[in-house]
Amino acid sequence: MAARVRLRIPFFAPPSEDCHQTVESPLNRIKLLQILPVALILVGAVLAFERPAYAYADPGTGLLAVQAAGSALVATGWYLRRKIASFFRSGGHSVLEPAQQPVNLDGEESRNQ
């Protein structure tokens, strides 16, 4: 049987803020601006951690890395989608609903401590 690829996908730390925290819009913007460079660093990290793959169909070195980079970008958007939405909400307060709790990459929902 074909061997499986183990590809390193970047670790995204779950957001640590209380999910019920009320955030002022300007503060929200600042936080987002702080997160974006981190996301870009993570995209770079995924390329550094790319490992060779062995499979029946050749996954290709460059195209495998493209997949990893694409995964990182999509994952970044997936985690930040709520924040991005609130970022564009002008003037008001944005509250994260319990149902919108961020989920970390290990499949565990982040809990309120």
Add this chain to the structure above:
Amino acid sequence: MNGAGTSPARELALSTSAPELELTFRDPAGELWLEAGCALRRIRPAAEEETRAFLASPLRKSLEQSGDLISTRVAYPSEHSRVAAGELWLEHPRIDPISYPWEWSTGQWRAAAELTLRIAGQAIDAGWTLKDATPLNILFSGPRPVLVDVLSFERRDRHSSVWLAYGQFVRTFLLPLVAAKYLSWPLAATLFARDGYEPRQIYEALPRWRRLNPKLLDVVTLATVFERTGKARASSGQAGSKTNPDLARHVLKKRLARLAKQIEHAAGERSQSQWSRYAQTASHYKAADVEEKQQFVKSVLAQCRPQRVLDIGANTGAYSLLATDAGASVVALDNDGAALERLWQRALEREQPITALVADIARPTPAAGWRNREHLSLLDRLTSGFDMVLMLAVVHHLILRHQLPLGHIAGLCASLTRRWLLLEWVPPSDPMFQEWLRGRDDLYGHLTEDDLRNSFVPYFGVVDRAALGNGRVLLLFDRLLGQDHIGIEAEFQSAGGGKE
């Protein structure tokens, strides 16, 4: 006359008959044989459990019902001598003829790619994935693409956001379309590129500014850059981390959506050619001539009732569609991709059983692949496969553009049809004949209908004839009884055929 018996020519013909195919030996999960009425697939023990699980899955049922996946049943030793007891064997219906990607039009490439992405998406939702994604896993059943490789499915790791077949899909589906669109590399050239094109090949051939095209940036430019940097650390390894299953699925679906957009972009607009608008622009046909020709063809089809028709030089398919209206399934050949694209589109819209192949009968697709036995030549797939061959306004092309003698054309026709041949003779006085004559009057300007008939006499008798108002002649030939294609080859060889 009939070439029967054990003449040296017949023995030569026998020894050079179609080789046995060697199919799917690359897939470690199984191998395939083509039998007379079906395809048999042996599953290796290591893949048996997963194959049985897929066959029992709702995904397989759903894909078969939609017609996207070839139907499958378990084969038993009592039904097939090749099937061994204690092993898992599968039986599929034959799709005839096999159409290879290098004989597809751009639209067919796109349809095959979209089918693969659609199936990949459904598989992801159902907990499966495609482990390979190549056009060679797709056949056209009439105008519809069908995935024919049930061994392409494997269980998906819910935590993995990697699609292993992504690279193969890009190399074999997307980059040939990109190369055709931006570099004018013909899709037919993929005959020589089983695993498609590497991003680096396209990158180096593209103009610099084109490398920054947003639709090509990742699959061409970034892939090339990463490939160069990736080689240096090819031996480095890191333990894999697990991704949230919802996120993994989300990433995979996004990737498929991006590929679908890239395929749509690369397949581009419909192209036009001199021949794709032939029916609308032909000035050498008056409406009455067209009507007369169509009526004759209809009456011949009604009289002969062929089940399988080969339309050589089918153009946009006017006569292929007449044949399907008469109840036949059709294989339509033309070397003009734009014209054949229209034919395929019309057949798809009308759900007519027409298999469209971009191929040149004067220079047929050769056998290809490992030991030349992986992919059959065009003639190996077509020989003796039809009740009727249509060759309407093609002979003068073969004579004037390919310098083929009439006797050779007759021999080819006799090898293709089991019974009928409907041929349109274009005389030297015809404007289209004159267009290709180009000063070679002494060689070809004297040819007459009688010359044509005399060349076809060894194989055929004329049973019907219609002279059109524009001077062209339609001839219905009936093949002489007692000749199979081997006898015809022998007849051809003994007549000195094949020598320059």
